[in-house]
Amino acid sequence: MSSTTPEAPEDLRFEAEVTRILDIVVNALYSEKEIFLRELISNASDACDRLRYQALTEPHLTEGDADFRVELEIDKAARTLTVRDNGIGMNRDDLIANLGTIARSGTGEFLKRLSGDSKADISLIGQFGVGFYSAFMVAGRIEVLTRKAGEDQAWQWASQGDGRFTVGPAGKPARGTEITLHLKEGEDEFLEAQRLRHIVKTYSDHIAIPVVLKAAAEPPREGEDAPTDETLNTASALWTRPKSEITEEQYKEFYHHVAHGFDDPWHTLHLKAEGAIEYTALLFVPGTKPFDLFQPERKPHVKLYVNRVFITDDCEGLLPPYLRFMRGVVDSPDLPLNISREMLQNNPVLAKIRTGLVGRILSDLKKRAEDKEAYATFWAAFGAVLKEGLYEDFAKRDEILDLCRFRTTNGSGLASLAEVAGRLKEGQKAIYYLTGDDPEALMQSPQIEGFKAKGIEVLLLTDPIDEFWVSSVGTYKEHPIKSVAQAGKDLSEIKGEAADEAEEKAEEAPEDKIAGLIGVMKTALGEAVKEVRASERLRESPVCLSSDMDGMSLHLQRLLKAHNADAPETPRVLEINPRHPIIKALAERAEATANDAEVGEVAHLLLDQARIVEGEAVPDPAAFARRLSKALEQGLLG
Numbered sequence: 001m002s003s004t005t006p007e008a009p010e011d012l013r014f015e016a017e018v019t020r021i022l023d024i025v026v027n028a029l030y031s032e033k034e035i036f037l038r039e040l041i042s043n044a045s046d047a048c049d050r051l052r053y054q055a056l057t058e059p060h061l062t063e064g065d066a067d068f069r070v071e072l073e074i075d076k077a078a079r080t081l082t083v084r085d086n087g088i089g090m091n092r093d094d095l096i097a098n099l100g101t102i103a104r105s106g107t108g109e110f111l112k113r114l115s116g117d118s119k120a121d122i123s124l125i126g127q128f129g130v131g132f133y134s135a136f137m138v139a140g141r142i143e144v145l146t147r148k149a150g151e152d153q154a155w156q157w158a159s160q161g162d163g164r165f166t167v168g169p170a171g172k173p174a175r176g177t178e179i180t181l182h183l184k185e186g187e188d189e190f191l192e193a194q195r196l197r198h199i200v201k202t203y204s205d206h207i208a209i210p211v212v213l214k215a216a217a218e219p220p221r222e223g224e225d226a227p228t229d230e231t232l233n234t235a236s237a238l239w240t241r242p243k244s245e246i247t248e249e250q251y252k253e254f255y256h257h258v259a260h261g262f263d264d265p266w267h268t269l270h271l272k273a274e275g276a277i278e279y280t281a282l283l284f285v286p287g288t289k290p291f292d293l294f295q296p297e298r299k300p301h302v303k304l305y306v307n308r309v310f311i312t313d314d315c316e317g318l319l320p321p322y323l324r325f326m327r328g329v330v331d332s333p334d335l336p337l338n339i340s341r342e343m344l345q346n347n348p349v350l351a352k353i354r355t356g357l358v359g360r361i362l363s364d365l366k367k368r369a370e371d372k373e374a375y376a377t378f379w380a381a382f383g384a385v386l387k388e389g390l391y392e393d394f395a396k397r398d399e400i401l402d403l404c405r406f407r408t409t410n411g412s413g414l415a416s417l418a419e420v421a422g423r424l425k426e427g428q429k430a431i432y433y434l435t436g437d438d439p440e441a442l443m444q445s446p447q448i449e450g451f452k453a454k455g456i457e458v459l460l461l462t463d464p465i466d467e468f469w470v471s472s473v474g475t476y477k478e479h480p481i482k483s484v485a486q487a488g489k490d491l492s493e494i495k496g497e498a499a500d501e502a503e504e505k506a507e508e509a510p511e512d513k514i515a516g517l518i519g520v521m522k523t524a525l526g527e528a529v530k531e532v533r534a535s536e537r538l539r540e541s542p543v544c545l546s547s548d549m550d551g552m553s554l555h556l557q558r559l560l561k562a563h564n565a566d567a568p569e570t571p572r573v574l575e576i577n578p579r580h581p582i583i584k585a586l587a588e589r590a591e592a593t594a595n596d597a598e599v600g601e602v603a604h605l606l607l608d609q610a611r612i613v614e615g616e617a618v619p620d621p622a623a624f625a626r627r628l629s630k631a632l633e634q635g636l637l638g
């Protein structure tokens with residue numbers, strides 16, 4: 001195709017997701033409309049970064065025009081605002097892929113969470129970042145004229161934000177992208193130089209390349225100097241400036257730029273390492289949980305620069321996956337400029353930077369953990385991710401363990417392992433935990449009755465990840481970390497608070513009777529359980545379920561089952577409470593009448609009850625209902 005004989009533009013439709021997002025953006029009363037300019041400048045600067053990187057290996061791409069910049073141009077007569085860059089540009093396919101779809105993984109998931117309530121949705125979208133599309137808040141029509149570096153053909157994309165757009169060949173003498181906004185009625189403020197100056201200073205001062213306001217095309221009024229182009233930002237990379245010269249606002253805006261987030265950072269870490277390896281890092285812990293935190297790719301989000309030249313924004317080796325919530329930039333002069341992404345994988349300098357960063361991030365978190373309330377916000381958002389480090393980073397395990405916080409049976413607040421270890425009862429060696437989905441439900445679980453009765457604190461673990469680290473960590477200091485189901489005889493060795501052990505013992509049915517009952521129950525239940533066992537840890541409940549000693553916990557079995565229906569059932573143990581009136585009566589009954597069918601019926605009923613308490617389904621609801629009715633009938637009618 002020749003650029004002198006352009007074909008008619010193609011008429012295309014936005015992907016449904018884009019239309020949905022556009023609807024929300026355009027119709028919601030966004031309080032800070034001016035952020036569209038930040039988004040466009042941010043994209044322009046990214047486009048320059050990308051070309052600068054590509055030109056490292058293909059220098060001809062920037063020949064004759066190596067000074068990257070963003071230009072803003074106002075045309076009052078036409079009521080347009082144009083944002084122009086000399087970055088990498090886009091060809092036809094890029095345009096369709098980038099400005100017609102939302103390529104990010106998890107978009108569908110994200111959209112499902114939108115409620116239709118515009119206020120709530122806007123704050124969600126804030127976390128997601130609408131980028132380019134935000135310009136439709138102020139523009140009724142947008143034209144994107146762009147030419148990709150190294151290509152001759154330019155293209156124009158245009159849309160009124162109404163579900164469709166056109167793409168067609170166009171003419172443009174130089175590479176880069178020019179975005180022209182035809183402002184809607186009432187948006188004339190964005191035609192005022194003073195307003196643009198203020199917006200750029202507020203939101204885009206940290207942009208490393210100049211953001212230039214083009215001189216007005218109209219002739220100067222009398223007595224005024226001929227207008228000149230004006231650079232609106234400081235135009236030096238923020239992370240290279242001394243800390244003392246950076247305001248909190250500037251850090252915040254930079255965070256918005258690198259993280260594509262609208263929230264405020266929870267923590268800012270700006271460090272310069274000097275020594276064997278030099279690097280500067282400006283990193284942030286976001287204030288809210290990014291929507292894609294648990295995507296299976298566990299992608300990193302810190303940008304790598306070499307001497308202020310952008311290299312990549314998904315550098316695998318820079319931070320471990322368990323710190324993937326971090327946002328920001330790392331810049332080092334000690335990496336080769338022409339480093340390829342593949343070379344980064346095993347680069348020893350990068351490995352050293354990573355060690356330094358991990359150490360510093362963890363020690364900063366430790367300091368911030370002293371403020372319990374503030375740390376709880378961090379923990380709620382990122383605790384489950386940080387815990388992955390417990391089994392992925394052996395060297396840092398103890399440090400990470402000290403940063404972990406848990407709900408426990410002691411109250412609604414969060415506790416550290418050090419605090420829990422400081423509250424062990426006399427004779428208690430291990431720290432106990434119970435896993436499940438919901439801390440409130442766990443609090444009521446029969447699994448921990450004996451612990452609660454003795455005032456023994458139990459960790460209530462409700463993140464799926466907990467199942468994995470508990471087994472690999474094993475101990476905290478000298479204390480084994482054990483599931484409550486593995487407590488076995490431990491409980492009898494721990495001195496409770498007020499509990500009178502002798503009295504408790506006296507309440508139990510005699511051991512031989514319990515042994516007899518266990519035999520009868522086992523026969524009645526058959527394959528449904530692997531074992532029936534007398535329990536130390538039950539108080540109010542007659543029975544509970546547990547998994548076989550070395551087997552997986554019930555909760556983990558349920559998690560696996562939810563992911564894979566074919567996962568094998570692991571054998572269950574039915575624990576019975578020798579102090580409970582039902583069990584005592586049942587033991588008497590079993591002794592009096594060998595092979596009592598009713599004991600068998602009650603055994604089934606108790607097993608179903610234990611399942612229900614665990615939140616599991618009863619395998620044969622009809623049989624359960626029949627047995628329950630019968631038992632009630634006998635109870636009521638004698």
Ligand SMILES: Nc1ncnc2c1ncn2[C@@H]1O[C@H](COP(=O)(O)OP(=O)(O)OP(=O)(O)O)[C@@H](O)[C@H]1O
Pocket residue numbers: 039043044047085087088089090098099128129130131132133177260
């Ligand atoms: N000025 C530009 N030059 C080159 N490519 C651009 C430009 N503006 C946008 N793009 C391309 O369009 C894509 C989509 O931009 P958009 O602003 O919607 O999302 P984003 O920048 O990737 O992320 P976010 O929505 O979080 O800002 C960009 O990733 C980029 O590939």
